Amino acid sequence: ELKVEQNPLFLSMQEGKNYTIYCNYSTTSDRLYWYRQDPGKSLESLFVLLSNGAVKQEGRLMASLDTKARLSTLHITAAVHDLSATYFCAVENTDKLIFGTGTRLQVFP
């Protein structure tokens, strides 16, 4: 059974600081997704990582994938309050997405 683990579960960080969210998964997969969810809202697609070594960046967020280590990271650079949300990684398994538990990020001044 494919398991997806994220850490940390909660992250409180100061504006301007850098931090990394980790996503580990238990079986082979070549596709990994990052989503953002604001409170009471739907999930918004951030990144789709399709191969080993893939790196994608959008604004202050950068995602990478190491399929050999079964690890993806979401790096936050110089955090701002607008990045406060819950971030999910999801791993594809025969067309289905298996989601991690989510990382609740709170950025404070």
Next chain:
Amino acid sequence: DARVTQTPRHKVTEMGQEVTMRCQPILGHNTVFWYRQTMMQGLELLAYFRNRAPLDDSGMPKDRFSAEMPDATLATLKIQPSEPRDSAVYFCASGLNYEQFFGPGTRLTVL
């Protein structure tokens, strides 16, 4: 601006009542997924379809839940009878090839 739509957005009902949730996928997308989100269990896949055919509904309690796609523009998720433990947000997502796009969700409260 193509997006997945879901109705109703909110539903409050009493235990034992039937609940039907509807989803209109993005035009041209060939896969449709139903998820349930709760604080305790997180995001769970209930069922999914490709080209309107059900492929996997192993995440769904079979005795009370049913999912259908009567046509390419409509997917339904029905609960009968509903129970308080069914209270959750139900998301529909549609996709083409691999990426999935989520609808706004239906927040269901069963009293």
